[in-house]
Amino acid sequence: MPPSSLRVVYAFAxxxxxxxxxxxxxxxxxGFRTKASLLEHVVxxxxxxxxxxxxxxxxRTIGIMITASHNLEPDNGVKLIDPEGEMLEQSWEEIATRLANVSDNDLEATTVEVIKQVNADMGLKASVFIGMDTRYTSPRLAAAAVHGVMALKGTAKEFGIVTTPILHYCVRCRNDNTYGTxxxxxYYEKIVGAFKNIRxxxxxxxxxxTTLYVDGAxxxxxxxxxxxxKSLDGELDLVLYNLGGNGGKLNLNCGADFVKVSQTPPVGVEHAPFQRVASLDGDGDRLVYYYLDDKCNKMHLLDGDKIATLLASYVTELxxxxxxxxxxxxxxQTAYANGASTKYITEDLKVPVSCVKTGVKHLHHAAQSYDIGVYFEANxxxxxxxxxxxxxxxxxxxQEGEPEQRKAAQLLLNFIDMxxxxxxxxxxDLFLVxxxxxxxxxxxxxxMEAYTDLPCRQLKVTVQDRNAISTADAERRCTAPEGLQSRIDELVAAYKSGRSFVRPSGTEDVVRVYAEADTQENADKLAAQVSQAVFDLAGGVGDRPLA
Structure with missing residues (x-):
């Protein structure tokens, strides 16, 4: 494609x-995530x-997903999906950032520079799958993505409203037809079919x-x-809440992130004691479970750590x-994993554990070093x-094992397909659990009784520049600003089973604070004290530390 034919790139812009x-x-x-009103040119x-x-x-086919996942409705975002259904190769993140931020006048020249930099053969066919979540801003942004594909003479296929994982799955299948259709x-035929086979x-x-109550965020x-x-044939009886009607707002006081961070049940769900409830997030890529006690006044959370240990122990059995x-x-795991879960995995399950930086791309890569890699963020x-x-x-x-071996292997094959x-x-993940x-x-x-989580608390602090916080050791230690880690160490030392870390958010303009201790009161106190330290030493905004 000669440079003269790239003029349409500027014209569309x-x-x-x-x-x-x-x-x-x-x-x-x-990917990119911010107020939807700032995103159209980026998409x-x-x-x-x-x-x-x-x-x-x-x-090979690349995916574009329009979503802000667990963020509230005014936000939106966009991320690219690589051919195996994985996140965009990390070295391309800088290219994406550069392309997103140049002026319209420089867009055509920058596009030419990128094509040369990555040595793209613009004579080849190009295929892009595009999906979106349910936000009212998503159709307009998806249309912008289509125009970007058209401007460089690629072929776009729109999937409309899908979960983020369904689009990842479809991209993988398009490039590897042995994985599915x-x-x-x-997707339903493979995942749900495997569930029905194993059940x-x-x-x-x-x-x-068999009755499961679900918060759909x-x-x-x-x-x-x-x-x-409708196709589960009674193998699982789903009672669904928060499906988007009756004025319910996306992720507002509901969904996996709200339940995990606030440690309170979502609005819109009818509860009974010890009722098993699953909470999804807005784009369907996160899952947590919870139940209420006999008086329905205390919530017990089963988060990513509990799911990871459940799945790992069962696969180990098989x-x-x-x-x-x-x-x-x-x-x-990441630093957010509860300390009790790490102890249970290593000492009881006798399974090796790796700790990596927050972000699925880091966990996914580390999990590939095992024959079978289980990875979950606590969220x-x-x-x-x-x-x-x-x-x-x-x-x-x-095919060839003894009868009992064959039986276990068949279950495991169904588990893999699911x-x-x-x-x-x-x-x-819901079907696996x-x-x-x-x-x-x-x-x-x-x-829940497999092991007891240490009480924990997550808070966020608004600062002038979240990038003033630098971390090391899979984000468990703070290297900047000077003096912050030593202050955190002092605070942690005052609490039994105390642990805390801080990190700049990858999705919001805040610093995230995590703390755990022997009691909920102590975890709350430690989180508040560390938040104050962040506020004092990292340029807090406003008159109080907590966002």
């Missing part, structure tokens, strides 16, 4: 998607970048109850579960039953990865 703000926006942990340019990326990948229906082999027993995940529940002793299983975003070696070994045992390996997926609870005949209280 000037006439339809002009850059109207000087606000600098950076491609972060989850148009990501359409351009997706086409270039597709051509660098020899015409690249449609929403193909046919697992009779309901013990204290497990007034987002897309609840809508998709509403479609799925591997032992298969006698697949040469397969190495490991679990990946409920995670999945299980299976290497080719693991899949080949398990298939062989399913897993969305491309990214954390609330719907897939329900499978394990059914297999063990456990209710939610029995699941």
């Amino acid at each position: 000037r006439e339809m998607h002009p850059k109207t703000t000087d606000v600098f926006i950076e491609y972060g942990t989850a 148009y340019r990501m359409g351009l970048l997706a086409v270039i990326r597709s051509r660098v990948k020899n015409g 690249p449609t929403e229906e193909g 046919a082999k697992l009779p309901v027993h013990g204290s497990y109850n 007034n987002g897309v995940g609840g809508k998709k579960l509403n479609i799925i529940r 591997l032992k039953a298969c006698e697949a002793t040469d397969l190495k299983l490991g679990l990946v 409920g975003h995670g999945t299980v990865l299976y290497s080719d070696k693991a899949k080949t070994t398990i298939r062989r045992i399913a 897993t969305n390996e491309t990214v954390g997926d609330a719907i897939s 329900e499978t394990v609870l059914c297999a063990r005949g456990q209710n939610v209280k029995e699941w």
